[in-house]
Amino acid sequence: MDAGFTSLKLNGIDGTTTKHIADIAGVSVGSVYEYFSSKEDIYAQMTKLFADEIVKMIQKSLPQIVDLPLGEAVRFLLHRYKDLLEQNNERFLQLLTHQSRFAIDQYVKEAESSLMAFAMTYISKHPELLKVNDLLTNSYVLINAAVFSVIRYLSQPNSMIEFDRVVEVIVQIIEHHIEALTGQPSKT
Amino acid sequence: MDAGFTSLKLNGIDGTTTKHIADIAGVSVGSVYEYFSSKEDIYAQMTKLFADEIVKMIQKSLPQIVDLPLGEAVRFLLHRYKDLLEQNNERFLQLLTHQSRFAIDQYVKEAESSLMAFAMTYISKHPELLKVNDLLTNSYVLINAAVFSVIRYLSQPNSMIEFDRVVEVIVQIIEHHIEALTGQPSKT
Amino acid sequence: MDAGFTSLKLNGIDGTTTKHIADIAGVSVGSVYEYFSSKEDIYAQMTKLFADEIVKMIQKSLPQIVDLPLGEAVRFLLHRYKDLLEQNNERFLQLLTHQSRFAIDQYVKEAESSLMAFAMTYISKHPELLKVNDLLTNSYVLINAAVFSVIRYLSQPNSMIEFDRVVEVIVQIIEHHIEALTGQPSKT
Amino acid sequence: MDAGFTSLKLNGIDGTTTKHIADIAGVSVGSVYEYFSSKEDIYAQMTKLFADEIVKMIQKSLPQIVDLPLGEAVRFLLHRYKDLLEQNNERFLQLLTHQSRFAIDQYVKEAESSLMAFAMTYISKHPELLKVNDLLTNSYVLINAAVFSVIRYLSQPNSMIEFDRVVEVIVQIIEHHIEALTGQPSKT
DNA sequence: CATGAATGAGTATTCATTCAT
DNA sequence: TATGAATGAATACTCATTCAT
Numbered sequence: 001m002d003a004g005f006t007s008l009k010l011n012g013i014d015g016t017t018t019k020h021i022a023d024i025a026g027v028s029v030g031s032v033y034e035y036f037s038s039k040e041d042i043y044a045q046m047t048k049l050f051a052d053e054i055v056k057m058i059q060k061s062l063p064q065i066v067d068l069p070l071g072e073a074v075r076f077l078l079h080r081y082k083d084l085l086e087q088n089n090e091r092f093l094q095l096l097t098h099q100s101r102f103a104i105d106q107y108v109k110e111a112e113s114s115l116m117a118f119a120m121t122y123i124s125k126h127p128e129l130l131k132v133n134d135l136l137t138n139s140y141v142l143i144n145a146a147v148f149s150v151i152r153y154l155s156q157p158n159s160m161i162e163f164d165r166v167v168e169v170i171v172q173i174i175e176h177h178i179e180a181l182t183g184q185p186s187k188t
Numbered sequence: 189m190d191a192g193f194t195s196l197k198l199n200g201i202d203g204t205t206t207k208h209i210a211d212i213a214g215v216s217v218g219s220v221y222e223y224f225s226s227k228e229d230i231y232a233q234m235t236k237l238f239a240d241e242i243v244k245m246i247q248k249s250l251p252q253i254v255d256l257p258l259g260e261a262v263r264f265l266l267h268r269y270k271d272l273l274e275q276n277n278e279r280f281l282q283l284l285t286h287q288s289r290f291a292i293d294q295y296v297k298e299a300e301s302s303l304m305a306f307a308m309t310y311i312s313k314h315p316e317l318l319k320v321n322d323l324l325t326n327s328y329v330l331i332n333a334a335v336f337s338v339i340r341y342l343s344q345p346n347s348m349i350e351f352d353r354v355v356e357v358i359v360q361i362i363e364h365h366i367e368a369l370t371g372q373p374s375k376t
Numbered sequence: 377m378d379a380g381f382t383s384l385k386l387n388g389i390d391g392t393t394t395k396h397i398a399d400i401a402g403v404s405v406g407s408v409y410e411y412f413s414s415k416e417d418i419y420a421q422m423t424k425l426f427a428d429e430i431v432k433m434i435q436k437s438l439p440q441i442v443d444l445p446l447g448e449a450v451r452f453l454l455h456r457y458k459d460l461l462e463q464n465n466e467r468f469l470q471l472l473t474h475q476s477r478f479a480i481d482q483y484v485k486e487a488e489s490s491l492m493a494f495a496m497t498y499i500s501k502h503p504e505l506l507k508v509n510d511l512l513t514n515s516y517v518l519i520n521a522a523v524f525s526v527i528r529y530l531s532q533p534n535s536m537i538e539f540d541r542v543v544e545v546i547v548q549i550i551e552h553h554i555e556a557l558t559g560q561p562s563k564t
Numbered sequence: 565m566d567a568g569f570t571s572l573k574l575n576g577i578d579g580t581t582t583k584h585i586a587d588i589a590g591v592s593v594g595s596v597y598e599y600f601s602s603k604e605d606i607y608a609q610m611t612k613l614f615a616d617e618i619v620k621m622i623q624k625s626l627p628q629i630v631d632l633p634l635g636e637a638v639r640f641l642l643h644r645y646k647d648l649l650e651q652n653n654e655r656f657l658q659l660l661t662h663q664s665r666f667a668i669d670q671y672v673k674e675a676e677s678s679l680m681a682f683a684m685t686y687i688s689k690h691p692e693l694l695k696v697n698d699l700l701t702n703s704y705v706l707i708n709a710a711v712f713s714v715i716r717y718l719s720q721p722n723s724m725i726e727f728d729r730v731v732e733v734i735v736q737i738i739e740h741h742i743e744a745l746t747g748q749p750s751k752t
Numbered sequence: 753c754a755t756g757a758a759t760g761a762g763t764a765t766t767c768a769t770t771c772a773t
Numbered sequence: 774t775a776t777g778a779a780t781g782a783a784t785a786c787t788c789a790t791t792c793a794t
Contacts, residue, residue: 013288018764028780029765039764098288100201105344134357137349141357144340145333152332156293161325169322169329176368177361205788207756216755217790227789389664394785404759405786415785474664476577481720510733513725517733520716521709528708532669537701545698545705552744553737581767583777592776593769603768759791763784770780 001049004042005091013098043102050092051107055114057084062118066125070178071171073122078150078167085154093154115143132181142177146170189237192230193279201286206230231290238280239295243302245272250306254313258366259359261310266338266355273342284339303331320369330365334358377425380418381467389474419478426468427483431490433460438494442501446554447547449498454526454543461530469530491519508557518553522546565613568606569655577662582606607666614656615671619678621648626682630689635739637686642714642731649718660715679707696745706741710734 003025007016010024018039022029036042057080065073085093095102119139123129132138153166179185191213195204198212206227210217224230245268253261273281283290307327311317320326341354367373379401383392386400394415398405412418433456441449461469471478495515499505508514529542555561567589571580574588582603586593600606621644629637649657659666683703687693696702717730743749 017762030767030780031778033765034778100286100288134353137353137357140346140349141333141337141354141361144337145329145358145361148336148340149329149332152336153328158328161328165322165325166329169325170333172368173329173333173361173365176364180360180364180367206790207788210756218755218792219753221790222753393783406759406788407757409786410757476662476664510729513729513733516717516722516725517709517713517730517737520713521705521734521737524712524716525705525708528712529704534704537704541698541701542705545701546709548744549705549709549737549741552740555744556736556740582769583767586777594771594776595774597769598775755792755794757791757793759789760787761789762787765785766783768780768782770778771776772778773776 001042001046002088004046005088005094008094008098009089009091013101046095047102047104047107050095051110053084053092054081054111057081058111058114058118062121066121070122070126070129071175074146074174075167075171078146078170081147081150082154082163085151090154093151096151097155128182128184129178131183132178138177138181142174146174189230189234192234193276193282196282196286197277197279201289234283235290235292235295238283238292239298241272241280242269242299245269246299246302246306250309254310258310258314258317259363262334262362263355263359266334266358269335269338270342270351273339278342281339281342285343300331316370316372317366319371320366326365326369330362334362377418377422380422381464381470384470384474385465385467422471423478423483426471427486429460429468430457430487433457434487434490434494438497442497446498446502446505447551450522450550451543451547454522454546457523457526458530458539461527466530469527472527473531504558504560505554507559508554514553514557518550522550565606565610568610569652569658572658572662573653573655577665610659611666611668611671614659614668615674617648617656618645618675621645622675622678622682626685630686634686634690634693634742635735638710638738639731639735642710642734645711645714646718646727649715654718657715657718661719676707692746692748693742695747696742702741702745706738710738 003021003023004016006024007020011017011020018029018032021042022032025032032042036045058077061077061080065076068076085096095104123135129135149166149170153161153163157163191209191211192204194212195208199205199208206217206220209230210220213220220230224233246265249265249268253264256264273284283292304327311323317323337354337358341349341351345351379397379399380392382400383396387393387396394405394408397418398408401408408418412421434453437453437456441452444452461472499511505511525542525546529537529539533539551561567585567587568580570588571584575581575584582593582596585606586596589596596606600609622641625641625644629640632640649660659668680703687699693699713730713734717725717727721727739749
């Protein structure tokens with residue numbers, strides 16, 4: 001699987017063959033098929049690993065952030081997310097770059113429901129958020145806005161802009177929006 | 189090229205062969221190679237067409253929106269964008285879905301610089317925006333947030349949420365953020 | 377298809393690859409797949425050709441033999457059958473040798489029903505055959521006996537025995553059996 | 565070897581792998597190679613077993629049939645042969661069905677010479693058979709006719725026809741033929 | 753100009769066989 | 774002695790590209 005990520009980085013998705021993966025892993029093609037039933041299966045398991053890591057990350061972060069003001073909670077999560085995407089030679093970032101080829105959606109659902117669980121917990125601790133009208137759409141947009149801005153930045157870093165600034169702007173955007181909707185500062 | 193988009197929709201990216209494209213176009217493979225130097229070239233030109241359409245759309249919208257309040261301008265553009273993505277059987281949406289396989293980034297730059305040109309013009313007409321600190325990062329995040337939220341919604345529509353509401357939330361987010369940064373309402 | 381038969385002879389069934397066939401045919405593998413949808417399809421068409429030839433042979437023989445005494449009719453058919461199996465470098469004999477690998481039965485049915493048609497016609501012209509009790513089983517056994525004896529001899533010729541003698545014995549066997557069953561000589 | 569026959573029945577000849585055979589036998593592939601030098605060897609030994617069983621069957625039958633009239637002797641042998649082919653889940657019938665894949669001929673020779681030995685003994689006890697001209701060809705054809713008719717029937721049973729009738733017809737054919745050749749009834 | 757038959761390099765997958773444990 | 778993970782040669786099939794007609 002390691003080799004799968006490496007080959008993805010090295011050869012791109014179309015350039016990745018089972019032979020490549022085997023070579024990188026230092027084993028024979030035959031051996032690859034001992035552990036994976038097909039090339040598709042390799043990709044599926046890579047994707048699953050990614051989803052699992054996201055879920056694990058969110059769950060580990062949960063206790064540390066439920067009591068923080070929203071902005072800080074978001075900041076924390078986005079930094080953890082960046083770490084996750086970049087760890088091990090950006091393996092997960094590669095995955096996202098080629099997402100259409102992977103059955104990523106299936107697993108993204110898992111991550112998403114994990115995020116929802118976090119949202120629930122968070123809201124129950126910060127009941128003023130319930131004042132927000134149409135919480136569903138607002139969450140949907142804010143989450144997508146945050147997640148995709150980070151992915152886009154990491155995939156094609158812009159030398160004029162720093163990552164930390166991107167996160168700060170996202171944090172502010174969320175804070176401003178929530179403040180405006182609830183009529184009160186989201187910071188304690 | 190029409191045939192390219194059709195086959196993409198019909199057969200998916202991996203299922204699309206030059207033969208398919210030729211058949212759909214009602215010509216021979218040989219003829220396809222009269223007009224395109226390679227399969228890659230077909231995709232490249234499809235992508236270019238998309239970028240051109242975006243640029244055209246922005247330029248056509250420009251005069252109608254430079255004088256509008258920011259929120260209304262954004263709302264207008266996002267609806268035009270949706271129309272563009274969905275026109276002709278969602279051909280451009282298909283493109284975005286498989287973006288990693290197309291050299292999309294290259295052309296997206298064009299669209300982006302067109303958007304930047306719009307921003308410049310808009311700011312010069314709304315000088316209060318100059319109060320915003322780090323205008324670059326703020327534009328970057330807001331634009332990506334808006335664009336990707338729309339793409340995400342259209343690619344995987346969520347039956348609980350309506351498109352118009354998504355746009356409204358995006359508009360509000362931008363308004364709230366700008367208001368907070370400039371200290372004055374973005375609506376006239 | 378010619379190449380298919382040749383390769384079968386040269387390399388045996390397990391040694392025959394699509395590459396071999398293409399090489400023998402003097403074309404590329406790709407071309408083979410222009411005309412046959414799969415390796416299986418090549419075999420199927422070879423088998424079909426065989427069945428067609430048998431049917432054709434029987435039909436062509438029919439008028440010449442319906443009025444002959446049974447023994448002579450059988451002798452004539454068996455010689456024609458031998459010619460067919462041996463023509464073009466024994467191509468059809470090869471097929472029979474590997475029959476289990478081919479969907480031969482399907483096509484053999486055709487040949488068999490053609491043979492049945494012949495039997496019907498023959499019997500209607502020689503009504504004394506109707507005296508035979510259990511004509512079905514008797515035909516079944518006699519036909520299989522004749523056909524497989526010939527195939528066996530041609531597949532593994534026995535240097536102590538001559539083909540013509542084999543045919544003569546078959547003819548006699550049939551004559552003797554029929555005579556005994558109908559109580560009259562089968563020769564006019 | 566049991567496992568070999570079972571897998572042949574279960575998976576067909578092309579579906580049979582060494583792994584299958586090992587699994588069915590409840591041992592590891594490695595162990596299979598302790599007892600057989602190759603897959604080919606497994607098949608060879610299966611075939612040898614078959615030939616040995618035929619020889620054994622004929623030898624065991626010998627004393628009981630040398631004194632019988634030819635027809636009864638044949639009837640007896642064919643029924644024993646059927647029993648052999650069908651015993652243990654038709655294992656030997658499977659073998660014959662895929663004969664071209666096994667080096668069956670080599671071993672069939674053994675069975676044949678055993679049959680010849682029987683013929684010799686039988687003839688010496690029934691000297692009237694010596695009147696038959698070209699005894700070799702006649703035996704060859706009669707034996708093949710009988711054997712292949714039975715194999716064909718068992719491989720692709722015909723619901724319109726019963727096995728016992730097939731045997732009876734074969735017996736009659738032989739009787740009629742011998743009677744005609746020797747000028748006297750083959751039954752005592 | 754258009755055609756589409758021909759090409760053949762490239763790829764996923766299988767499986768008999770080996771050999772370190 | 775038994776195991777089964779590892780090997781890698783072998784093979785059916787695909788498809789972008791070419792070029793004679």
